[in-house]
Amino acid sequence: MSTQLHATRPSGEVVSDAALLVLEDGRTFPGRAFGAVGTTIGEIVFNTGMTGYQETLTDPSYHRQIVVMTAPHIGNTGVNVDDPESSRIWVTGFVVRDPARRASSWRSEGSLQDELVRQGVVGISDIDTRALTRHLRDRGVMRGSIVSGEDLLVGGYPRPIEDLVGQVCSAASMVGADLAGEVSTERAYVVEPQGAFAGQAPVKTVVAVDLGIKSMTPQRLAERGVRVHVVPSSSTIEDLLALSPDGVFFSNGPGDPGAAVHAVELLRAVLDAGVPYFGICFGNQILGRALGFGTYKLGYGHRGINQPVMDVSTRKVEITSHNHGFAVDAPIGAQTLAPHDPERYGRVVVSHVGLNDDVVEGLECLDIPAFSVQYHPEAAAGPHDAAYLFDRFLDLMNSGARTASGLSAATGAASAKEN
Known part of the structure; x- marks a missing residue:
C-alpha cells in the first residue's frame, strides 16, 4: 500500500x-x-x-x-x-x-x-x-x-x-461520561418465556434496567421460563416495583460508572426493598458503587471473548466474554463490610477474579440477595462457560433467600454432580 x-x-x-x-x-x-x-x-x-x-x-x-x-x-x-x-x-x-x-x-x-x-x-x-x-x-x-x-x-x-x-x-473524555441514557430504550417492552417454556405462565418475573442491554441477555432469561420487562435507564423504583418483580437485573452499558448517579441510587432502592439482584458488566460496577466501593479506569480494559476468570469459591476457571474499561476497587480474598452503610448492606466478597491482571470480576453479598459479574454470560459472541449464572439468578429468586451467600458453592457442586 x-x-x-x-x-x-x-x-x-x-x-x-x-x-x-x-x-x-x-x-x-x-x-x-x-x-x-x-x-x-x-x-x-x-x-x-x-x-x-x-x-x-x-x-x-x-x-x-x-x-x-x-x-x-x-x-x-x-x-x-x-x-x-x-x-x-x-x-x-x-x-x-x-x-x-x-x-x-x-x-x-x-x-x-x-x-x-x-x-x-x-x-x-x-x-x-x-x-x-x-x-x-x-x-x-x-x-x-x-x-x-x-x-x-x-x-x-x-x-x-x-x-x-x-x-x-478537544473531544470529551470517557472519564466522567454518563452515557446510559443515550443508548437505553425509550419505552419499556416485554420478552416472554421462550423455547420449552413458550406459551406457558412465567416461572418468575424479572425487571431488566436497560443501561445498554444486549438482546441476547433477556433471551437467556426467557429460555429459562422468565418473563422479562426491559425498562429505560431513567426508570424509578416505583416503576420497577409496580411490575411486581421477583428479581431485578442491571445490564451492561457504556460510560463511567462514577457518573451514573441515578443508576446507583436506583439500585440502592432495589436493595433496600429486598428484591433479588443480578448485574453484569456495568451492572457489576453499579453494584460496587451502590455498596460504597470505588471504581477506576483500566489502562486498556478487557475486550474480547477469550478472557480467563476464576470463580473464587469453586476455583473453576471460565473463558469469558468481556467489554469493559472500568473496574470495581474492592479487596480480593477476604470478606469486607459494604463501605457505604455496613449495617444496611452487610458483608461482601469478591466472587470472581480475572486471571490476567487480578481485576475484580464479580461481587457476592453475604447478607442481602445480590450478586454480579463483570463479564458477559449471555455469550454473544463468546463462549458459554458462564451461562450457569442465569441459573444462579433463578435459584436465588426461587429460594427466597435473603442473601446471595453460598450461591457459588451450591451451583459449583450441582455442576460437578452433573459432570
Whole structure:
C-alpha cells in the first residue's frame, strides 16, 4: 500500500481512498477508507475476539468508542439480520487490518463494507493493527480519530497533523461520561418465556434496567421460563416495583460508572426493598458503587471473548466474554463490610477474579440477595462457560433467600454432580 495520504488534483479533489488514524498523543497510522468516508472521534480500544465482529459492532457498550480488531481478517462472513445485539451499530469508528474482499457464508445477507456505509460508520483498513494494539497497551487507551476523503484537506491542501491532533484532544473524555441514557430504550417492552417454556405462565418475573442491554441477555432469561420487562435507564423504583418483580437485573452499558448517579441510587432502592439482584458488566460496577466501593479506569480494559476468570469459591476457571474499561476497587480474598452503610448492606466478597491482571470480576453479598459479574454470560459472541449464572439468578429468586451467600458453592457442586 502506498503511504501517500493526500493524493489530490490541483483543484483539491481527492483521487484516492486514503484515510488516517490520529491518536491524541500525536501518533498517526495511514490506511485506506473502510465503510463511510468522513471524520469520527472517540476513545480508541482494541478487541481480541477472533469472531463475532457483528455482535461487537452492535453492542451499545461501545458507544463513543473506535474499536480496533486485533484479528487480521474481518468481514469474512458478511452481515445478517440474526446476529446483531441491538437495532444499530454503536461503535463510533472501526479499525481493521485486512477486510474481506467478499463475504463467504451461507448466512450472509450483505457485506460488512456496505453495512458500515449504510449506517454511516467511518472506518479504516490496511493499517498495522499489531503496532497500534501494542501502542495502546503501552500508553493506555486514548482518544483518537479516523479521517478520510475531503476531510483530509483544507483549502485544497493536506490538513496539518497538528490540526488533526488538536481536534482529537478537544473531544470529551470517557472519564466522567454518563452515557446510559443515550443508548437505553425509550419505552419499556416485554420478552416472554421462550423455547420449552413458550406459551406457558412465567416461572418468575424479572425487571431488566436497560443501561445498554444486549438482546441476547433477556433471551437467556426467557429460555429459562422468565418473563422479562426491559425498562429505560431513567426508570424509578416505583416503576420497577409496580411490575411486581421477583428479581431485578442491571445490564451492561457504556460510560463511567462514577457518573451514573441515578443508576446507583436506583439500585440502592432495589436493595433496600429486598428484591433479588443480578448485574453484569456495568451492572457489576453499579453494584460496587451502590455498596460504597470505588471504581477506576483500566489502562486498556478487557475486550474480547477469550478472557480467563476464576470463580473464587469453586476455583473453576471460565473463558469469558468481556467489554469493559472500568473496574470495581474492592479487596480480593477476604470478606469486607459494604463501605457505604455496613449495617444496611452487610458483608461482601469478591466472587470472581480475572486471571490476567487480578481485576475484580464479580461481587457476592453475604447478607442481602445480590450478586454480579463483570463479564458477559449471555455469550454473544463468546463462549458459554458462564451461562450457569442465569441459573444462579433463578435459584436465588426461587429460594427466597435473603442473601446471595453460598450461591457459588451450591451451583459449583450441582455442576460437578452433573459432570
